[in-house]
Amino acid sequence: MEETELQNILKERVHQHLQPLFQKYNRDFRDLDSILKWKPMVLLIGNYSSGKSTLVNELAGVDIQRTGQAPTDDAFTIITSDSEGSQDKEIPGSTLVNDETLPFTQLKEHGEQFISHFRMKKVVNPNLTNMAIIDSPGMLDSVTEKDRGYDYMAVISQLAKLADLVVLMFDPLKAGTIKETYTAIRDTLPESAGEDRIVFAMSRIDECDSMPDLVRSYGTLCWNLSQMTGRKDIPHIHLTYAPESNKSSMDLSPWTGERDELKSKILNAPKFRVYHILQSLDRQVNELDLTSQAMETFSHKARDIGFNTLKFGTITAVLAFFFTGLLAKLFWGTPAQSFLEALLVGEVTPSHLPFPIAGVTITTLISWLWLSKWSFPRLLKQYRQDPESLVRLRNQYDQNLWHKVEPGVRRLLSQSHLTAIFGCHRRHRQKIRKFLENDLKEFYNKVR
Ligand SMILES: Nc1nc2c(ncn2[C@@H]2O[C@H](COP(=O)(O)OP(=O)(O)OP(=O)(O)O)[C@@H](O)[C@H]2O)c(=O)[nH]1
Ligand SMILES: [Mg+2]
Structure with missing residues (x-):
């Protein structure tokens, strides 16, 4: 049976049998309701300038997201394609949080500042018809919640609950040392996404001067991750680079497959959708x-x-x-x-x-x-x-x-x-x- 069909049957049963009981016991039904709505999602988070938007553009097949050194993008952007093939259509946050058919109504509580930093962009890409990718503002060291004007970590937490896959991106220059990344890994993600839904990636490895330099960056990231997650085992970290930005004089051929593997994991996220719903339901x-x-x-x-x-x-x-x-x-x-x-x-x-x-x-x-x-x-x-x-x-x-x-x-x-x-x-x-x-x-x- 197809995933979407299974999702629809589940949705109907949950609404019919469980919703009244959630109400009876005063339990919040909104989280469950949200993940039963709409299409599968992948959330991309990580350090600023770690290459999130570059990866999004590669997946979307068009330069839809602005990229650049220094913190470039301060918005949460949902990139998707619809069956009508609407292109270059941008839907503002105020529409998204008020649309009951979309799973974002709960985000309204983060206020105007957040809503003005939230949008959806439509592209024409058959890979994205049945899924959406969420590009996010890079994690920073210096800002406080007040500077952003909304509770950034709470937004990440809610989106991570909705997402079927969360990709956490690093880069060799800031291998896990950013304050917000630390908070996300230590406190936010364990609450909202199971370990099996998180994928780690270190992009821009072409910027390492030499192999020892790369090994040092990788080692630093592993050490930082183990400190943050408290796990003894190191999760698989996809070492990758954007082929068109490659500046390296090193032979990166051993890692050429890693970006494809990461991309295919992202594009296969719809397969985890029903499983993710079942886990939440469970x-x-x-x-x-x-x-x-x-x-x-x-x-x-x-x-x-x-x-x-x-x-x-x-x-x-x-x-x-x-x-x-x-x-x-x-x-x-x-x-x-x-x-x-x-x-x-x-x-x-x-x-x-x-x-x-x-x-x-x-x-x-x-x-x-x-x-x-x-x-x-x-x-x-x-x-x-x-x-x-x-x-x-x-x-x-x-x-x-x-x-x-x-x-x-x-x-x-x-x-x-x-x-x-x-x-x-x-x-x-x-x-x-x-x-x-x-x-x-x-x-x-x-x-x-
Ligand atoms: N050399 C190299 N440059 C890259 C790579 N990936 C991205 N870049 C460049 O790094 C800069 C930052 O990339 P972005 O994709 O904007 O990074 P981001 O994570 O979206 O950044 P914010 O939106 O600011 O958080 C851009 O100038 C990209 O062209 C890579 O693999 N290698
Ligand atoms: Mg970006």
């Missing part, structure tokens, strides 16, 4: 499952205390019905004949009923107050302080998921009322489990 639906598990346990505990109060309340109400009149007679001498005495001699009249009815009303009221003002609030307080005891965390994966969902569960608990007793979380949870165990597996098998 994580988010498991988070939803953990949330519903916590709420199911809470409802269960609330039902337990509700049931106990009902049991105790019923017994005391029955006792109160028979004995209130007798007790009143013993303590206050009224009524002259209690309901129980009248019952034993078989002479019950309506005049014997006020005391039993009063007894039942008072015990019912006390039971209700006990439940609503004491035992339920106490239960709520206990789990608000320790929501983790509502779930069973079997392994590190569950622990990580819990870390993400805990604030949401706390919020749900703080909005909980006595009606939690009637919560039908078990049914919701069954639906979620069914999606994880049947639908998701079925799709994984299809893309395998």
Whole structure:
């Protein structure tokens, strides 16, 4: 089955079965919704002047992006082609963030400054009909978020979540020493893109004077990467150069294939699309499952205390019905004949009923107050302080998921009322489990 067809089926199922449950548990559906929309994407990020736009132009087949030494481009540009073959069409950020059919509506929150640095350019290129490449402003050392006027790292993070492949580009002159690159690798990317979706490249290797110079640059980048990622193994770094800019006197033939390999990885990104959606779904639906598990346990505990109060309340109400009149007679001498005495001699009249009815009303009221003002609030307080005891965390994966969902569960608990007793979380949870165990597996098998 074709990827686009699979994506459409997935989209329909997710909207039909999961969206209402995301809403029910107050979970943000927008990330999932965004990646189900539109076409596959590749995000190009990295140091300024590392050759991102040069690579984009090569892939697009036209010089659509401005290139130059020094930080050249300060915009996020989506390059794509459409089936109508519209060319040289530039769509401004304000249109992109307001178009519900595109996955960029969430970016609106970054404000005017960002929107004016966001655009889409259409080219005519069959390779880009079913995908888009996002060229980004180069990472710098000196700017602060304030200088850019928007939260650059947050934008990178959101785009990396959407992208099926993130290409991180370096160059030999600044082999990983840029502050923003450091932040991206250390904090931003691990949150938004799995390791398997990140590709590392060092371009402009033709600018190395000699082989020892290249080896030194490569070594520096490896060292810096290991410091930033905390990984012991060094990921594959594509050493590449733009053939038309080649200034080297060295023999670069051993690396001629690397640029082709990088380009083919980028152009093959649509193949990872469904897998990327499934990975996101897997994580988010498991988070939803953990949330519903916590709420199911809470409802269960609330039902337990509700049931106990009902049991105790019923017994005391029955006792109160028979004995209130007798007790009143013993303590206050009224009524002259209690309901129980009248019952034993078989002479019950309506005049014997006020005391039993009063007894039942008072015990019912006390039971209700006990439940609503004491035992339920106490239960709520206990789990608000320790929501983790509502779930069973079997392994590190569950622990990580819990870390993400805990604030949401706390919020749900703080909005909980006595009606939690009637919560039908078990049914919701069954639906979620069914999606994880049947639908998701079925799709994984299809893309395998
Ligand atoms: N020698 C050489 N020059 C290159 C190579 N790739 C790009 N350049 C040149 O390096 C300069 C920077 O390239 P860009 O493609 O503009 O780099 P960028 O990463 O898009 O830069 P910003 O948009 O400013 O972040 C340009 O003058 C390119 O012509 C290469 O492989 N070798
Ligand atoms: Mg550029």
